[in-house]
Every structure is written in structure tokens, then in C-alpha cells.
Amino acid sequence: MAVNVAEQIASLGRDQSIVKVVLFSGGRGSRVLSRQLINHPRVKLTLAVNGYDDGASTGEVRRFLGDSLGPSDFRKNASRMARELKTCQPELIDLLDVRLPVECTADEGLMTLRLLSGREVTATTAWQNELRATLDKIDDAARRILGERLQRFEQELVTGRRSFSFSDCALGNIAFAGCFLAVGRDFNAAIADYCALFSLPEGLIENVTDGQNACLVALNLENQLLATEAEIVSANRRNHIKDIYLFDRTLTPEEERWVASANSEEVAEFIRQRTRVPAINARLLDRIAEADLIIYSPGTQHSSLFPSYLTPGLGEAIARNLTAIKLLITNLQEDAEIPDSSAVDIIERAVYYLKDRNTKPIATPCLITHYLLNDHLQTEDEKPYVPLGRLETLEDPRLVRIGNYEEGTTGTHDAAKLLLPFINGILHRGGGQRVAVWLLETESLNKIAQTMLEALRGGLGNLPLKVSMLYSSSESLDPAFVESLPFEALNLRSSGKTATEAFRQTIAGQAFDYVLLFDSSGMYRGEEIVNVASLLTNPRLDAVWGSRRLSVKDIHESYRLRYRHNVVLGAVSYVGSHLLSLAYLLRYGRYLSDTLSAVRAIRASYLRNEQLDINDSCFNQKLLCLLLEDQAEVIETPVQFFPLSPDKVKRTTVVEGMRSLVTVLRGLAKSRRRKGSTERVNDLSLPEYVSRGGAGR
Numbered sequence: 232m233a234v235n236v237a238e239q240i241a242s243l244g245r246d247q248s249i250v251k252v253v254l255f256s257g258g259r260g261s262r263v264l265s266r267q268l269i270n271h272p273r274v275k276l277t278l279a280v281n282g283y284d285d286g287a288s289t290g291e292v293r294r295f296l297g298d299s300l301g302p303s304d305f306r307k308n309a310s311r312m313a314r315e316l317k318t319c320q321p322e323l324i325d326l327l328d329v330r331l332p333v334e335c336t337a338d339e340g341l342m343t344l345r346l347l348s349g350r351e352v353t354a355t356t357a358w359q360n361e362l363r364a365t366l367d368k369i370d371d372a373a374r375r376i377l378g379e380r381l382q383r384f385e386q387e388l389v390t391g392r393r394s395f396s397f398s399d400c401a402l403g404n405i406a407f408a409g410c411f412l413a414v415g416r417d418f419n420a421a422i423a424d425y426c427a428l429f430s431l432p433e434g435l436i437e438n439v440t441d442g443q444n445a446c447l448v449a450l451n452l453e454n455q456l457l458a459t460e461a462e463i464v465s466a467n468r469r470n471h472i473k474d475i476y477l478f479d480r481t482l483t484p485e486e487e488r489w490v491a492s493a494n495s496e497e498v499a500e501f502i503r504q505r506t507r508v509p510a511i512n513a514r515l516l517d518r519i520a521e522a523d524l525i526i527y528s529p530g531t532q533h534s535s536l537f538p539s540y541l542t543p544g545l546g547e548a549i550a551r552n553l554t555a556i557k558l559l560i561t562n563l564q565e566d567a568e569i570p571d572s573s574a575v576d577i578i579e580r581a582v583y584y585l586k587d588r589n590t591k592p593i594a595t596p597c598l599i600t601h602y603l604l605n606d607h608l609q610t611e612d613e614k615p616y617v618p619l620g621r622l623e624t625l626e627d628p629r630l631v632r633i634g635n636y637e638e639g640t641t642g643t644h645d646a647a648k649l650l651l652p653f654i655n656g657i658l659h660r661g662g663g664q665r666v667a668v669w670l671l672e673t674e675s676l677n678k679i680a681q682t683m684l685e686a687l688r689g690g691l692g693n694l695p696l697k698v699s700m701l702y703s704s705s706e707s708l709d710p711a712f713v714e715s716l717p718f719e720a721l722n723l724r725s726s727g728k729t730a731t732e733a734f735r736q737t738i739a740g741q742a743f744d745y746v747l748l749f750d751s752s753g754m755y756r757g758e759e760i761v762n763v764a765s766l767l768t769n770p771r772l773d774a775v776w777g778s779r780r781l782s783v784k785d786i787h788e789s790y791r792l793r794y795r796h797n798v799v800l801g802a803v804s805y806v807g808s809h810l811l812s813l814a815y816l817l818r819y820g821r822y823l824s825d826t827l828s829a830v831r832a833i834r835a836s837y838l839r840n841e842q843l844d845i846n847d848s849c850f851n852q853k854l855l856c857l858l859l860e861d862q863a864e865v866i867e868t869p870v871q872f873f874p875l876s877p878d879k880v881k882r883t884t885v886v887e888g889m890r891s892l893v894t895v896l897r898g899l900a901k902s903r904r905r906k907g908s909t910e911r912v913n914d915l916s917l918p919e920y921v922s923r924g925g926a927g928r
Contacts, residue, residue, distance in 0.1 A: 248273065249273055249274070249275045250274050250275070250523045250524055250657045251277075251521055251523050252268055252275065252276050252522065252523065252524045252525075252526065253277045253279055253515075253518050253524075253525045253526070254276060254278050254279065254528055255279045255528055255536060256280050256304075256530070256535075257528070257530035257531055257534070257535025257536060258284070258303060258308070258535065259307065260528060260529050260530020261278075261526075261528035261529065261530055262311055263638070263645075264526065264528055264646050264649070265278060265311065266311070266315055266646065267647055267650055269315045269316060271654065273654070274654065277434060277435065277437055277515070277518045277522075278308050278312075278436045279437055279515055279518075280437070280439065280539075281304070281440065281535070281538050281542075282299075282301045282302070282304065282418065283446070283447035283534065284303045284460055284534070284535075285301055285446065285447070285460045285461055286303075286464070287303075287461075288303075288404050289301040289401075289404055290461060291400060292400075292405070293481075295395045295408070296408055296411060296412075296416075298416060298444050299411055299418055299444060300438070300442065300445070301460075302404050302408065302411075302421075302425070303401070303404060305425065305438075306401065306403040306407055309403075309425060309426050309429055309431060309436060310327065310328050310403065312431055312436070313429035313430075316431070318431055319373060319429045319430050320370060320373065322365050322366075323377070326347075326377075326402060327377075327403035327406055328403060329365075329402050330400065330401050330402075331343065331398070331399065331401075332358060332398075333398050333399045335398055335400070336397070337394070337395070337397065339359070340395070340397025341385065341388070342359070343397070344385045344405070345385065346359060346366075347363075347366055347378065347402075348379075348381045362402075373428065379409075380410050380413060381405065381406060382409070383409040384412065387412055406428070407421060407425045410425045410428075417442060419441065419442040420442075434514065437518065438515075439512060439542050440509035440510060440511060440512055441510040441511065442512070443510070445478065445479065445507045445509050446459070446480060447459070447460045447475060447478075447534065447538055448475070448502075449463045449470070449473075449474070450472070450473045450474050450475075450476070451470055451471055451472060454473070454495045454498060455491070456482075456487075456491075456502075457470060458490070459481070463568050464531050464567055464568050465567060469570040471570065471571070472568055472569075474588075475533055475537055476502055477506060477509065477538065478506065478507060479505055479506075508543055509543075510543070510544075516544075520548065520552055521552075522552060522555045523657045524555060524556050524558070524654065525555050525557045526557075526558045527557075527558065527559040527581060527599070528560055529563065529644065530562070532569055532577060532581075537580060537584050540585045541584050545585070546584075546585040546587060546593055546598060547591065550593045550594070550598055553597065555600075556601065557599050557601070558599075558653065559602050559603065560603045560636075560649060561574035561603065561617060562574075563605050563616060563617065563642060563644060564615060565615045565616075565617060573617060573619060573621070574602075574605070574618070574620050575619065575624060576620055577617070578599075578625070579624075581599070582595055582598065585598045585599075586598070596627070600630065602625070603632050603636060604631065604634075605633075605636045605637060606619060606633050606634060606635060607635060607637060619633070625917065628917035629917075632915070632916060633915050633916075634915060655770075656770055659744065659770055664744045664767055664768065665697045665699075665742060665744045665745075666696050666698050666699070666743065666744065666747055666764055666767060667699050667701055667737070667742075667745070667746045667747070667835070668686075668747040668749055668764070669701045669702075669747070670700065671751060672751060672752040672829070674703065675704075676704055676708055678751055680708060682751040682757040683700055683720065683757065685756050685757025685758050685760075686760040687717070689757065689758030691761050691764065692717045694765055695768055696767060696768065698764070699718060699719040699720075700716075700721070701734070701737070702720070702721075702722055702723065703722065703730035704724060705724065707722045707725055731845060734845070738838050743835045744834065745767050745833065745834055745835055746832065746835050746838055747760060747763060747767075747831070748829070748833070748845070749829070749830055754872045755777075755829070755830055755871070755872045756871060759870045759871065759872075760830075762777070763775045763831070763868060763870070766832075766866060766868060771864055773834045773858060773861075773863035773864045773865060774832060774833045774834065774863060774866075775832040775866055775867075776823060776831050776865060776866070777825075777830030777869075777870035778824045778828060778867045778869055779825050779870060779872050811827070812825075818856075818859075819860075821859055823855065823867065824867060825867070828851070828870070830870050831854075833858070837854065837857055837863075838854075840857060
């Protein structure tokens with residue numbers, strides 16, 4: 232029975248490791264990021280959200296309860312996560328996302344609560360009938376729990392001292408308030424209770440603080456106090472924020488009038504007296520400590536994100552996790568509370584708050600490892616994009632990544648482009664790179680076994696890589712020998728297909744990151760597999776090229792052995808190999824010393840190109856052209872080889888060498904024309920961006 236080699240290989244090294252991610256989020260600004268993360272099968276996500284929102288119905292809920300943070304951002308994230316994960320019926324999410332009509336009266340609101348609680352009451356409006364129809368589609372268990380929470384809110388409304396305006400109120404905010412009351416006015420417990428309505432995983436959404444009530448205020452550049460979060464984000468004004476603070480309670484109208492007439496010293500003293508310092512959520516501390524990836528998302532910075540960074544102990548907790556990748560993603564477009572701000576301004580303010588207003592001596596790289604800045608060539612008709620700003624003020628250019636991170640012209644980030652390189656890098660960290668070593672140019676099982684043993688003795692098993700050895704022979708290696716190897720060894724011919732067909736099928740999937748093509752005829756020691764593969768621990772490399780020419784004695788001995796009877800032919804071959812290298816220098820500006828090498832490792836994605844045929848005598852040249860055309864990262868490393876007689880091994884002929892030279896030079900004019908075209912910036916480091924003229928834009 233034929234073995235399906237591709238299926239065997241696809242199952243190799245399937246790593247069940249999980250990337251633990253903490254995403255600092257607002258209500259909507261991070262939705263594309265959270266959607267990408269929650270749908271990734273290898274990501275465990277925690278959304279870190281604060282509750283300082285006090286606009287619209289959230290503000291009304293806070294006023295009514297008197298001692299609660301705002302539920303809005305938690306509600307929005309819970310709805311979004313439940314839709315993505317499909318943890319509950321969509322009708323339940325739809326119902327809790329409904330906003331009651333602006334003209335909804337107190338009596339109609341109370342009647343709606345009773346209607347949705349399952350009481351026998353009659354709807355008096357068309358919109359109430361629609362709500363009842365949606366409720367009828369929800370299963371009994373969810374309907375019962377929702378009814379209990381709404382009844383708890385109704386009880387507070389009927390027996391309490393405060394009135395409540397149902398106008399334009401989100402039903403989810405009312406349900407959240409019911410949760411808050413049902414769990415003894417513990418805000419963080421209310422988050423868990425509300426998320427349980429949707430059957431969301433425990434801990435998916437966490438408050439940044441311990442849940443004690445606090446109110447967000449801001450001071451603008453004119454030393455005027457913006458008394459609410461709603462004022463800070465108001466689209467009717469362009470607020471140039473100087474600083475933000477958390478107060479113990481909302482300002483009264485009298486206090487607002489006094490602050491408006493007070494001088495700067497009086498305002499400063501008032502702020503000092505009223506400032507509240509919330510404690511950090513202990514559960515979030517645990518998530519930060521174990522995180523592999525921490526993300527500071529874009530969004531309304533002064534209202535949704537910077538206040539989270541103000542939490543005492545947060546910066547220190549993030550800094551203690553020395554191994555996590557920490558991304559700060561700047562906004563694409565302006566918001567009302569960051570007018571005239573640049574990406575660099577956002578970075579500087581985030582660092583300012585994470586360092587507790589620059590009072591903590593924390594090294595910035597311990598807080599943020601990568602700044603991801605969008606570079607958009609906007610037209611005059613477009614909504615203003617956030618400019619890059621003074622890049623030269625960023626102390627360490629290694630932290631900066633600049634690219635066009637927008638998804639088309641949607642005004643939202645391309646989450647896959649932003650996040651997947653980092654997630655994949657973490658998954659491959661410490662042994663994640665999967666390398667297929669294809670032993671070529673022999674069917675001898677003895678030679679194949681010798682190469683494997685030399686690689687093992689050379690330390691292949693000590694490399695942080697997941698290696699599979701592929702070979703092609705009419706017979707297979709002894710099963711007992713294969714069982715003793717610390718890596719998988721598969722005969723491509725055992726599938727009943729040709730080796731090339733089986734290899735094509737193998738790399739068509741995503742099983743391998745790199746393929747190492749190795750001449751196992753006896754010219755190269757198996758230890759050279761280790762030499763080349765050791766460089767693949769750097770995932771940035773696209774190819775590692777083993778160079779015989781860098782081993783000077785070997786190359787000279789090879790020419791003497793092969794051409795000792797024909798000096799002229801030897802000279803032609805010697806000069807021709809140098810001409811090949813010069814051809815690459817002329818065409819691509821890259822000099823490769825040994826273009827004919829038979830030891831090379833290449834990112835697997837390049838070998839999926841259907842125009843490449845490994846049996847083609849010009850395979851190396853076509854592969855190198857493909858790599859260099861793509862400006863791939865290629866490094867050469869010296870490899871030792873044995874100059875065997877041409878009677879024993881296949882060698883490149885002069886005719887094949889000439890064909891190789893023509894292959895390289897054929898596209899020279901086309902390449903020159905292409906170099907004159909406009910180049911788009913695509914995920915560049917700061918030095919690369921500057922070198923391409925980006926800093927002068």
C-alpha cells in the first residue's frame with residue numbers, strides 16, 4: 232500500500248503551543264486586531280479594557296448606579312467576541328446591542344424591561360414587538376438569566392432614589408447594570424457575569440483595575456479642565472490634551488463653574504486633592520506575567536488607552552516580562568482628542584504614562600519592543616491621516632517599523648499584516664522553524680545513512696529546529712535505524728510517485744518553513760547540513776547559500792583534479808564561474824561567490840514557484856534570480872567539500888555554465904526598467920525608511 236508522504240510530513244512537528252496575548256483595547260479602535268487574534272487557533276487572548284467611559288447611555292448608567300465604572304467598552308467587546316466565537320445565539324447579541332428609541336419614555340422603558348424579563352405584559356409600540364420577537368428566538372436558559380438581570384435593574388429603579396432615562400439607551404448597558412447589582416456592586420465580578428451571558432471563556436475580557444469607581448478628566452493646553460470623558464472625545468471640539476487624571480467622583484455643576492474661573496495654581500491643587508489612584512487587577516497581572524505578546528492598540532488614546540497605562544504598577548508589571556514582544560500600534564487617522572498629533576507624539580505620551588508620568592526609571596525597550604507606524608501618501612480629499620512626526624527624536628531606531636498598514640483604503644488596519652509576523656515568530660521561537668533536508672544526487676542507502684550520521688555527529692540534534700530528512704531511493708532505510716534517529720526520515724519514492732512529484736506535493740502545504748537542498752553524493756560532509764541549518768534560527772533570512780569558493784584550498788584542489796588533463800577547459804570553467812558571480816553583481820548589485828553550489832537552504836515559499844524545476848540544469852540560477860528579484864535576505868557561508876572525480880559524481884559542464892550565464896543576463900534590461908518605477912514603503916525599519924528617502928516626505 233502506497234504511503235501518503237505529504238500527509239506524513241504535514242503531521243510532522245505539529246506544535247500545540249499557544250501564543251498568550253494581552254491586548255490593551257478600547258471599545259472599537261482595536262476591533263480588527265481582536266478579530267484577527269480571537270480567530271487564530273494558536274492564540275489565547277486577553278482584552279485589557281478600562282471603564283472610564285461616561286458618554287451617552289453609559290453615562291446615564293453610571294449616574295444612576297452612583298458607584299460604578301462605565302460598562303460600554305466591555306459590552307462592545309463582549310458582543311464582538313461572542314459573534315466571532317459563536318458562543319451563543321446571534322439573537323442574544325442582537326438584542327443586547329439594541330439601543331432604545333430616543334423618544335422612549337420612562338413608562339415605555341419600564342414596560343420593556345418587564346417584557347424582556349418574560350412577564351405577561353402587552354407591547355404598546357412596534358419596536359417593543361420587534362424586541363419580543365427577537366427574545367422568542369433565544370433559548371430558555373439564556374432568556375432566564377437575562378430576565379433575572381433585567382429584573383434586578385428594575386427592582387433598583389422602582390425602589391431606589393434615582394430616576395433613569397431610557398432615551399437612546401443600549402439594552403446591554405442596562406443588562407450589565409443588572410449584573411453589577413446582582414453580584415453585590417462588584418464591577419469586575421459584573422464583567423464576568425455579563426460575559427457568562429454570552430458563554431465567553433473566563434478571563435477573555437478583563438478590567439485593567441480592581442474595579443473601584445473613578446472618573447476621567449483632562450487638562451488642555453489652556454489649563455482648562457475637561458470634566459468628563461465625553462468632553463475629551465467630543466467631535467465638536469479639537470481638544471489639545473496636556474494631561475489626564477482620575478478623580479474620585481464626577482464634578483458637580485458648581486465645581487465645574489469654579490474650576491472654569493480658577494487660576495492654574497488653584498486648578499493644580501484641586502486636581503491633586505481629587506485624584507484617585509486605582510489598584511491594578513490582580514488577574515491582569517498574571518496574564519501580563521505569562522504573556523508572549525503585549526499589544527497597545529490604536530484607538531481614542533486619551534480616553535480609552537492612556538488611562539489604562541496610568542494604572543499604578545502596570546508599567547512595572549509589563550517591564551518585568553522580559554521575553555514578551557510588546558507592540559505599540561499608532562493610529563491611522565486623527566481623532567478629536569489627538570488633533571495635530573503625530574505617531575511620534577502618541578509613542579511619547581504612551582511611554583510617559585507607562586512610566587507613571589516619567590517618574591519611574593524603566594527602560595523603554597522593557598515596555599515597548601516595536602513601534603508600528605503607518606506611512607500613508609494621502610491626497611487632499613482624504614480624512615487627515617496621522618503624520619509620522621519627528622522620527623529623529625526616537626532614540627533607538629531598532630524599535631521602529633514603518634509601513635503602509637492600512638487595509639486598502641478602509642481607514643482600518645490590516646490586522647494580519649500587523650500581527651501574523653510576530654505571532655509566527657513567537658510560535659517558531661526556540662525550536663519552531665521547520666526544516667526539510669532533501670538529500671539529493673544519490674540513491675545509495677549507505678551514502679544517505681552516512682550523511683545523516685555525520686549531521687548527527689555534527690550537532691544537528693542540538694539546534695533549535697524541527698528537522699525532517701527526505702531522500703529518494705528504490706528501497707527504504709532499515710526501520711530500526713530510522714526509529715533510532717531523533718528526526719523523521721522519509722523516502723519520497725515510497726508514495727508511488729516520482730521524488731520530484733512527491734516533493735512538490737510536500738511543499739505545497741505549510742509543513743515547512745525552509746528546505747535545505749543537499750548533495751549527498753559524497754562531495755560534502757553531512758556536518759555542513761548543521762553549518763547551514765544553524766543560520767536558519769534567524770527567521771529573517773530567506774536563503775543560506777553554502778559556498779565552496781569561500782573554501783579556497785578545496786576549490787583549487789577541485790580544479791586540479793577535474794581539469795588536470797585540459798588546462799584550457801579548466802581556465803574557461805574557472806573564469807566562467809566568476810562571470811556568473813559578476814552577472815549577479817551587474818543585474819542585482821549582489822555578489823554571490825558560488826552560484827553553482829549544491830548546498831543551499833531556501834524559504835519553502837520560494838520553492839512553490841511552478842517555474843522552478845529542481846531537475847533543470849539552470850535551477851540554481853533561476854532560484855537565485857527569483858530570490859534577488861524579490862530583494863530576499865541571502866547569506867553565504869563556507870562549506871567544505873571533496874573534489875571527487877567527474878566519473879563518480881555529476882558536475883556542471885561548460886555548456887550548462889553558458890546556459891546559466893544566459894539565464895542570469897536575459898532579464899537585465901527588464902530589471903533596469905523595473906528599478907526606475909515607484910517603490911512603496913512596506914514594513915521598513917527606521918534606517919531602511921530613511922535610506923529610501925522617507926524622512927523627507
